[in-house]
Amino acid sequence: MLSRVADSLYWMSRYIERAEHTARLIAVKLDSMVEQTQEDAAASWARVTQALTGEIGTPHADAFVITKRLAFDRDNENSMVASLALARDNARQVREALSNEVWENLNRLYLRLAPVTMDSIWVHTPARLFREALEEMHALEGVTYSTLSHGEGWYFLELGRHIERVQQLGRILDVHFSAAHNGSAAPKYFDWLVLLKFCTAFEPYTKQYTASIRPQKIAEFLLFDSEFPHSICFSVDRMTEALERVAPGAPPARRAAVERLAGRLKAAVDFGQVDELMSGGVAAFIADITKQCEQIHKALYSSYITYGAETVL
């Protein structure tokens, strides 16, 4: 596979994952805010803003303003629509590596969302648009799974998706557990419930732990459950598998650099213990995992994509 194509597939997938995560956070927040006091809702919006943009949110900012910025603002390159635009730009550059169905689903989704304005959705039921966008993103994921060969290109998509997912999961967990630890606007029972919904984890969690909502169990589930697709452990397993499958013909020395990092990350997650992590350790653990993902990203690029031609001639 061309290195440039691998690069575009990887980023296309990362941007789709980012858009999906953003859409879900907004949809859940728009639905849940009506059950909260104004103060609690503001604190919760601030956590969402911080997780998605890294900005410390202004607690009294209006839901309209925040949604507009996170969903539609083209100047915010992480907004849902900007992410989809970038995903589509990348897809367009590798159309020959995608199935028609993948391209057309992504293209249709973008063309549908691009002209949407806040004013047009805010007067009725704003959450609906985001729920529908999520449905279409899930459909896109299904179409990708079922129409694209599960070869090297597919595994670059998997890598993009799961590296991005680990980062996003890490941030949303971090803003909740850090606040719980340092006590500033500490999350309440309802906020923990919403956190599970942010990660599509509410029902899977209750199946495992019943409906008793406890931060320690939530951390255990979202960090270490190996079967749930939106857990760190699950994504790390997918990443490790994908890393074994890409660049099959690359020389062993270049493969080793990537595989060593992947093995270390997998060990950290496989042998992590939640009781060691509470009392402030969750944030440190997430910071470590995130850093390791960044190292894998860099090694992936220097081994397979941006390597100097003189090193292989």
Add this chain to the structure above:
Amino acid sequence: MQTLHMQHEVFANTEDFGGPDIVAGPGRVSRPGVDAPYVNYELGKPYDEMFSRDGKARLPYAAMDQRLSTLPLEELNRRQQACEQSFLHQGITFTVYSDNRATERIIPTDLLPRIVTAKEWDRIERGLTQRIHALNLFLRDIYTDGRVLKDGVLPRSMIYGSKHYRREMRGLPVPHGAYVNICGSDLIRNEAGDFVVLEDNLRVPSGVSYMLANRDVARRAFPGVFRAMGVRPIEHYPLELLATLRSLTPFHEDVSIAILTPGVFNSAYFEHAFLARQMGVELVEGRDLLVNDNVVYTRTTSGLKRIDVIYRRIDDDFIDPLIFRSDSSLGVPGLFNAYRAGNVIIANALGTGVADDKAVYAYVPRLIRYYLAEEPILDNVETFLCREEKSLQHVLANLDKLVVKAVGESGGYGMLVGPHASQKERDEFAEKLKADPENYIAQPTIQLSTAPTFVGNGIEARHVDLRPFILHGAETKLVPGALTRVALKRGSLVVNSSQGGGSKDTWVLSQ
């Protein structure tokens, strides 16, 4: 389930699948200029593809006429919209920038097919095959012995002075002597109803993906008529293109082929990606390729991979900054040397542009006689070479009816449009002509035939041309189809998509 069913309905009413209503015969007869949907259909001086001069539908269009006179306009509109949606979703679009906003527009498509009979196609096919043979022999000649110049068939200065002549190609052998492997000639139909060649596009012709995309939507819009009429298939074009590219190397099966594109911002990018997908070959940009020791490689995740054949969609000037334009970042440094060393095949070969400029065009009928000792099967648009005394006198006497062009110029420079010029302008131009007749050619004002085109509230006549695609490697092949370009503005003769042109499907009948 319901949704799937509904989608199907958009494209095909059940009656469209071959009921009695599509068989030509006595029934409702529509007259252009009188009956719906042809109320505004003008029959003028140009040849009309569908209606003869007396307003009757020509035989090949009878079934389509029957179908159209029974389809309500709303239904036509629905089908047209389905075509446009399909283009939009496939990304067959170009971008228009205004007010800092980029809007994507589809390349316009018209759902009414243009029909070419088996007999007409047979002549086109033989004529274009003959033409590409002569042009390739001509290119080989001027890049080797120059026999045609020694024999005085055309002047040396015309070739060696051409900016498309590539000295670097002199004496370089090309496989099968085939310089032009992919050609898209523009034909028009004159008032007498004969197809004539307007232009040979021998460099990097585009449009073949639109031919295939148009087929997809037109077949869905008129499935019944399509089936009943015996339209010849064109879907094997990518396979034929692949076979042509393979035939350029001795390795045939085990050969690594890439399409070289300028990138995603090129207006024909959709086509480059489309062909790569359909053929199953790599789509590469200049930055994906590198040359080491005169061998061309692509950078892959597993390492470097050798490339044997490049179907390039980049002009000569931009292909190798070391040899041609040094400010080009689209090409690959060292590519030409790899080519010269015989380590990579480039299709089309470099330097083919010299054979498709205005001046050489006028000589193509003579080149056919010279190289093949045959009479041309397809004529040129009538062209007068002012360097010849008899033609010069004719041109001077008929300046008010002719378009005179300077051979070395393009884009409308040095040109006189006789019918639209003042007497003073004509007199002045006559002096220039007399002073330097070798520099000028003249043609009658070109008429394009008209074809039925859906315009929203009815069907009207619009001007069309025809671009078939010719493949030439070890063998010469045409798929029986073409891109019909249509000038969507009433009365306009400009079929280019950048200026209000669109395209439509072309149905070549099996008999």
